[in-house]
Amino acid sequence: MEGPTDPLMFLGWVVLISASGVIAPGPLFATAVARGIDDPRAGLKISLGHAIVEMPLILTIFLGLMAFLQDENILAGIGLVGGxxxxYTGVSMLRPKPEDIEGDTRHGSLMSGIVLTAANPYFLMWWATAGAALIGLAAGFGWWMMLIFIVVHLSCDFAYLGLVSYSVSKGRSLLQGRWLRVxxxxxxxxxxxFAMYFLYGSLDTFLTLR
Known part of the structure; x- marks a missing residue:
């Protein structure tokens, strides 16, 4: 894949492509909204959990060990577990009132970021395609660009999810209990x-492979 030879232009690519993945509605976004009701820093904690999974994955791809990301059986298995x-998470959110889950909100955001990231097969597929291409371009500049690439990419996650949860938390004063519940x-x-989508796709893959 040919890319920009200017470092600043390449980083512009990183921001645009990373942002396209970050702002797309998904499990992390929904969780940042739900947990942001009680914790304005929930998005930052979720992003940290996301980064804990993402950084080793970036290193794995950089080292050329990405065959497992292209194995349909592995992706389908991850999809079943993630689904x-x-x-389970979605159903549990249908039962308690927001006021009753403050403790879980404050202490479970980091773990949510880890689990929701690791259990998302489409996260792995993104890194096996668009993400891998960006890593290849960054590697062409040298190790120093790889480090900058990681910082810039993760900053997009922290900025967006952090803004989401902060906005929801600050907007809570404008909402009454019924609307928080909604x-x-x-x-x-x-x-x-999302769970049904993951489960359907994974089961379909297993049945097709057989």
């Missing part, structure tokens, strides 16, 4: 729909 977890349930339904 089951998302379904937001929380809506996020739960959103996660359940």
């Amino acid at each position: 089951a977890f998302l379904f 937001i929380y349930v809506a996020c739960g339904i959103f996660l359940i729909l």
Whole structure:
């Protein structure tokens, strides 16, 4: 893949391509909204959990060990586990009131970021395609660009998810309990729909391979 030879132009590519993946609605976004109700820093904690999974993956691709990302059986297996977890999380969000989950919100955001990232097969597929191309271009500049690339890419996650949870937290004063409940349930339904999508895609892959 041919790319820009100017470092600043390449970093501009990184921001644009990374942002396209970050701002797309997904499990991390829904969780940042739900947990942001009680914790304005929830998005930052979720992003940290996301980074804990993402950084070793970037290193793995950089070292050329990405065959597992292209194995349909592995991706389907991850999809089944991830779908089951998302379904459980979504259903649990349909039951309690937002006021009753403050403790879980403050202490579970980091783990949510880790699990939701590791259990998302489409996250791995993104890195096996667009992400791998960016890593290849960064490697062409040298190790120093790889480090800058990682910082810039992760900064997009922290900035967006952090802004989401902060905005939701600050907007809480404008909402009454019933509307907070609606937001929380809506996020739960959103996660359940993602779970069904993951599960259907994974089961279809297993049946097709057989």
